[in-house]
Ligand SMILES: NC(=O)C1=CN([C@@H]2O[C@H](COP(=O)(O)OP(=O)(O)OC[C@H]3O[C@@H](n4cnc5c(N)ncnc54)[C@H](OP(=O)(O)O)[C@@H]3O)[C@@H](O)[C@H]2O)[C@H](O)CC1
């Protein structure tokens with residue numbers, strides 16, 4: 001399933017038109033996709049706005065009328081301001097359908113309730129602010145007095161399609177038929193009270209989703225098909241020997257959380273290279289791990305023989321950490337995950353990334369990302385993330401709600417994760433998990449996607465009965481979550 005912000009969706013339509021479709025054709029495809037969701041109703045009222053969302057409603061009205069339905073179109077405003085596609089269908093409707101101009105005719109509760117469904121085609125992703133004037137009055141009337149179903153075309157009118165929050169007035173829908181792609185705001189679980197059930201309908205064309213800038217939602221099905229079964233003759237080395245260069249005398253918990261994330265998500269052998277104080281703690285917290293005391297400077301030889309390396313969690317920002325990070329970045333010859341303090345250090349000398357020959361995954365939160373790639377307030381995060389990944393030839397895991405993952409060519413958001421997981425240490429566990437999947441032989445982009453999805457999925461299971469989810473508990477639940485996914489168990 002694909003997702004887009006308002007700008008990306010506008011660009012998507014422009015891309016389709018550049019590649020030979022006319023707007024009238026696209027509206028025709030859109031109404032084809034809508035038809036099956038409305039065809040079980042007999043008396044249908046369609047609210048039509050001035051743009052192409054309204055045009056979808058008009059084209060749908062014509063098709064419903066042809067199948068013998070009782071259709072009434074309600075429109076507002078001045079024909080001269082209607083979009084090209086809207087006018088094309090509006091003219092056909094004038095000859096064929098009952099058309100009510102709400103500027104001239106008042107609708108009351110009785111008139112409204114004659115319909116067993118109201119289709120909301122007032123505004124889609126083109127709405128830029130709260131619906132005003134008559135639009136607002138009609139929406140208020142329907143919310144208060146209409147007792148049948150409301151089905152929204154593409155997006156409920158009044159909902160900000162980027163954030164999933166209402167502008168002020170919003171038309172509550174029982175169901176929303178999102179055309180082509182999910183609107184980014186629908187990822188916000190709080191939008192569901194306005195959208196009702198969301199169904200995505202792709203247009204029956206050769207959809208160029210990613211080429212045209214939309215991104216994919218990596219979901220449970222994707223994770224289920226990506227996760228590998230363990231082999232009956234498997235042995236520990238087969239599942240990766242991973243080195244975690246994490247922790248310091250100041251931060252002794254972070255490496256434990258990373259190591260737990262790595263081990264519980266299937267790594268064969270985990271070695272933690274750290275400060276003596278961390279190494280002393282390791283057997284008590286995680287006896288499965290091997291501790292290596294950190295000496296400086298780190299040599300190429302010390303970094304040999306690993307399937308994946310993680311650097312950063314709890315490393316501290318002491319001078320020694322700067323030297324260590326640059327040594328590891330220069331000498332690593334296994335796929336590398338860079339997290340937390342190592343990212344802050346990297347941001348002081350981004351040219352270090354230019355000389356790395358191994359695959360690199362960076363896992364910043366927004367603050368860390370901004371330090372590496374300053375961008376203007378209000379910029380599109382997915383565009384910035386993609387540009388960064390391309391410029392530095394890395395995989396970027398940009399943490400936040402529905403974490404963004406991109407290698408500069410493909411772009412994803414992760415369907416799992418929740419607000420109960422906003423707890424210190426959660427990122428350490430995630431970095432360990434991604435390292436583990438790298439070490440198990442997943443391609444770097446897959447390791448990032450799968451690690452992040454499973455992290456969120458485990459958190460989602462735990463959050464069903466918890467206000468907050470602790471990283472250590474999450475790590476310990478990873479094997480159960482992976483069992484559910486790998487066995488395709490219905491929950
Ligand atoms: N690929 C696809 O899936 C397709 C989807 N389609 C549908 O097209 C709409 C988007 O159409 P668009 O014309 O871009 O936008 P809208 O119809 O949502 O609205 C545009 C008009 O709304 C006016 N506007 C904006 N904000 C307000 C407001 N607060 N109050 C009143 N009017 C407002 C805007 O006026 P401007 O002066 O700002 O230009 C426009 O007149 C999408 O949602 C799908 O339903 C197509 O079928 C193509 C393929």
Ligand SMILES: [K+]
Pocket residue numbers: 053120121122123124152153154155156157
């Ligand atoms: K709508």
